Amino acid sequence: MSFLCVKDLHKSYPSGNTVVRVLRGLSLQLEEGDLLAVLGASGSGKSTFLHLVGAMEQPDSGSIMYQGVNIVARHAQQLARFRNEKIGFVFQFHHLLPEFTALENVIFPLLIRGEAVTKCRAVAERLLDEVGLRERAGHKPGELSGGEQQRVAIARALAGSPRIILADEPTGNLDTRTAESVHHLFQRLHVERKFTAIIVTHNPALAGICHHKKLLQDGKLVNYPDVGIFGAYA
Numbered sequence: 001m002s003f004l005c006v007k008d009l010h011k012s013y014p015s016g017n018t019v020v021r022v023l024r025g026l027s028l029q030l031e032e033g034d035l036l037a038v039l040g041a042s043g044s045g046k047s048t049f050l051h052l053v054g055a056m057e058q059p060d061s062g063s064i065m066y067q068g069v070n071i072v073a074r075h076a077q078q079l080a081r082f083r084n085e086k087i088g089f090v091f092q093f094h095h096l097l098p099e100f101t102a103l104e105n106v107i108f109p110l111l112i113r114g115e116a117v118t119k120c121r122a123v124a125e126r127l128l129d130e131v132g133l134r135e136r137a138g139h140k141p142g143e144l145s146g147g148e149q150q151r152v153a154i155a156r157a158l159a160g161s162p163r164i165i166l167a168d169e170p171t172g173n174l175d176t177r178t179a180e181s182v183h184h185l186f187q188r189l190h191v192e193r194k195f196t197a198i199i200v201t202h203n204p205a206l207a208g209i210c211h212h213k214k215l216l217q218d219g220k221l222v223n224y225p226d227v228g229i230f231g232a233y234a
């Protein structure tokens with residue numbers, strides 16, 4: 001049984017009097033510990049796909065099975081718990097809470113899980129240390145550089161020891177050098193923690209550290225080298 005098995009996923013959005021058919025029979029299998037890079041043109045449905053796999057939105061049809069359990073058509077409460085326990089999200093614009101410190105940003109998802117404050121604090125401090133920000137734990141996002149903010153976001157995503165990381169252009173907003181350091185950090189954390197990750201990226205270096213590369217095209221995921229004669233999209 002695969003760690004993640006997505007079958008025949010369809011998702012449309014209303015657009016005026018018509019509908020935009022974004023995902024049209026998308027299927028995917030991933031094994032535990034796999035790193036998958038998803039590439040694709042703007043508007044091809046990459047973020048939509050991540051939202052569905054992350055149980056933030058529901059598909060029109062199809063199934064999303066994690067270790068044999070379908071997360072489609074579950075109650076909102078069950079989905080919220082699933083997200084909180086199993087999934088770590090990293091976004092392009094880190095989405096940190098600006099009025100709270102780096103440490104508090106990493107602690108919050110743990111507190112939501114109902115764990116003891118002292119334990120949450122210890123986990124968050126260790127994670128900030130791991131991403132090289134021990135000295136910055138008391139800084140607010142506005143007092144941190146872009147790369148530092150993104151490292152806080154990665155620490156936050158990892159705080160609950162999720163089994164799957166979903167990242168949407170995690171270094172799309174950073175300069176080449178800073179992006180590179182975040183890639184190395186991600187790679188090191190993956191070696192240590194062996195999570196499964198789906199990373200939407202246009203960055204060839206980040207796609208290069210992934211085991212698999214797929215292109216979202218015509219509402220489906222295709223193997224990256226299998227794209228047609230004009231398929232040199234990157």
Ligand SMILES: Nc1ncnc2c1ncn2[C@@H]1O[C@H](COP(=O)(O)OP(=O)(O)OP(=O)(O)O)[C@@H](O)[C@H]1O
Pocket residue numbers: 013014020022040041042043044045046047048049
């Ligand atoms: N909530 C929504 N309501 C209506 N249309 C939507 C919604 N979300 C996405 N879409 C449409 O679905 C299509 C796919 O959007 P999506 O954000 O998944 O693309 P993307 O591949 O992530 O693009 P980008 O690379 O620009 O981030 C787009 O045409 C978008 O306008």
Ligand SMILES: [Mg+2]
Pocket residue numbers: 046047048168
């Ligand atoms: Mg997107």
